[in-house]
Amino acid sequence: MTNHQKDPLFILIKSLSKSEKRQFKLYVNRLGVNADAKFLALFNLLDKLNDYDEKEILKQNIVKKQQLSNLKAHLYKQVLISLRMNPVNQNIRTHLREQLDFATILYHKGLYKQSLKILEKAKQQAKDNQEKNIAYEIVEFEKLIETQYITRSIQGRADELAEEAKELSRQNVITSKLSNLSLQLYGIMLKTNYVKSDEEYKEIADYFYSHLPKYELDELDFREKLWLYKAYLWFSFLAQDFLSAYKYSSKLVDLFKENEPMIYLNPVFFLKSNHYLLEALFYVSYKSQFKETLENLEDVIADEKFPKNDNVISLSFLYIYTNKLNLHFMEGTFEEGLSLVDTIMTKLKNHSDRIDKHHVMIFYYKIACLYFGMGDNKNCILYLKKIIDNKNLSMREDLMCFARVLSLVAHYEAGMDYHLEVQLRSTYKFLLKMNDLHEVQKEMIKFLRNLGNIFPQDLKDEFKKLHRRLKKYENHPYEKRAFLYLDIISWLESKIENRPVGTIIKEKAKFLNR
Structure with missing residues (x-):
């Protein structure tokens, strides 16, 4: 079994772009070290390997086993130094830290006035860019110098x-x-x-x-x-006060609009703020504002001024495509949404080192919901199985629970009666461990459990009864969120009216043009 995920140096080297690798080699040459230096040889070897393999490294006789740990630590440090010098990674924070380092060097040389001059300029830049921790650090340094050298200026x-x-x-x-x-x-x-x-x-x-x-x-x-x-x-x-969530996420986004330079200095906070706003808009079903916010976010990300580092690129993918899927749910355009699936799966693979498993499972759940909405229950089950079979994942239980409930519904819809019995037993085992089931979940489990005892001619009446029982929870302060995971009301209406669930949701979406 490979263990490349466990080796930080290997992961770091594999994360480098071609230009970053080229810059590292130029940096090494600038150091004036021999081209056959051990740490450079180790870099070239790890760059070629597909998986981290210590036996293969030792086989190349680059270093003895006892020295490998130290060599890796040295290489790791040199790669980071090279990355720090890359203009892509330069921002106001690195600039301020650099100025603080320069001032420290001048201070140790006894050049107090020169040190204070650099500090004064850096302090103003720190304040202007809301870097107040660094500004405080600079002031403390200025105080230290003043105790030894009174400028009287x-x-x-x-x-x-x-x-x-x-x-x-x-x-x-x-x-x-x-x-x-x-x-x-x-x-x-x-x-x-x-x-x-x-x-x-x-x-x-x-x-x-x-x-x-x-x-x-x-x-x-x-x-x-x-x-x-x-x-x-x-x-x-x-x-679960989603109107209040809308209010404060709007304030966050407006804060960046009023302070545009902060968008480029704090791209992660900017992305997250927009994602929170989109999430709140999805919860309150404010479709027109949702579309406008998503379009504005894509425009800013596409702007050449917006930072393009690995972390920002991964988060941009995560938030843009999560909300593109949510827009299709709001509009009931499930078939159109399927065009996103191949792109999402490819990008999940490309960003696998930077997107946690929980968010991957959320994508699987949303893709499963797309297939369910268009009546493709077998593909729905396929993606839900990826969630249910993941035994090593620590995730929010509500996602796992709704995945299991949706799987039961999809098995029923697909006519997979034998598999339904197996799923029911498995779901009961899982639910016994949960102490906080929604009433909606309890009603669904009770209904599905009794399906085998309902005569075909009575089925529609039972759907109507369940619909009435669940409808009262649709606007319940603590139960309404269950319907955001699984629009069971629309599914029941589709069974009662004998129409596709996608058609029902699409008709409801016409009233969300606020």
Whole structure:
């Protein structure tokens, strides 16, 4: 079995583009080392290998086994240094760090005035670009120099630096508290999922407001507002208050529009903010705004000014194609959506090192829903099986649960009665481990379990009864989200009216042109 996924150096080298590999070799030559240097030979060998194989490396006699670990560490460091020098990886943060390094060198040489001059300029750039942690670090360095070399260039210099440090510290503390709160809410989301009762809502609300720092909105800059809106956004998602999620995700996107340079300095936050807005718009079924937001996002990503590093490219794919699929669900255009499948599968393979398994499974689920919507139940089952059979994946239980429920429905639709019995038993085993089933899920399982006892002539009446039972949950504050995973109401209406489910959804989509 190969273990290339476990070796950081091998993964790093395989992630390099042709130009980055060429630059590394030019960098090595600039070092003046022998072209046959061991770390360069190791680089060339790992570049050629398809999988990391330590036996093959040792067979080449580049290095002895006892020295391999040190050589790999040295090569890893040299590759990173080469990447840092690449203009693609240069941004305001690397520039500021570089200026701080230069100032430190000058300080150690006793050239205090030159060091302070660099620091003053870098500090202003840091403030202008909302890099306040670096700005605070610079001020602290300026204070250190002033204790050893009094410039007397400005009256009250010590007081000025002290006040500057105090204000930056205050802003950094607020940002830290807000970012901590946002991260903790996200952690709660991953651990316990959305609130399912008034009691759970009260617990989350108490936690949120007790950890929310005091602030004056007018005094907050871009960075503080970014984390403030993100904290409110995660609270809204946890509470299943999708209108509130729409409100705060809109504020996030507007924040970037009002501060355009921040889009290019913080491309990941920009992408995520737009994705959150699209997710909220999907939940509230605001189709026209959804389409406009998606088109605007694609335009910005296509702009030559927008960063194009590996991380940004992978996230751009993830968010654009997730929401393209969601748009087809909103419009009921399942057949048209299938044109995306081949591209998605190819890109998932290309970005396999940077997209986690959970998001891959979400793509599989959405593709399965496309096939289900157009009546291709066998392909639907095929993609759901990829989720259900993944025993080594730690994912949100709601996704796994709905995959199993949809699989049951698809087996029924495909007339695979024997397989339905097997699926029912397997699903029951899985559901026994879950303590937080939606009422919608319980009703579906109960209905499917009794299918064998229903006479064919009574089936339509049973569909109508189930439809009435589920309809009352459609706008329930804690149950409505179940219908976003699986539009079981439209499926039941298709069985009652004897029409394709895709046709039902498409007709409903006409009313989503808000």
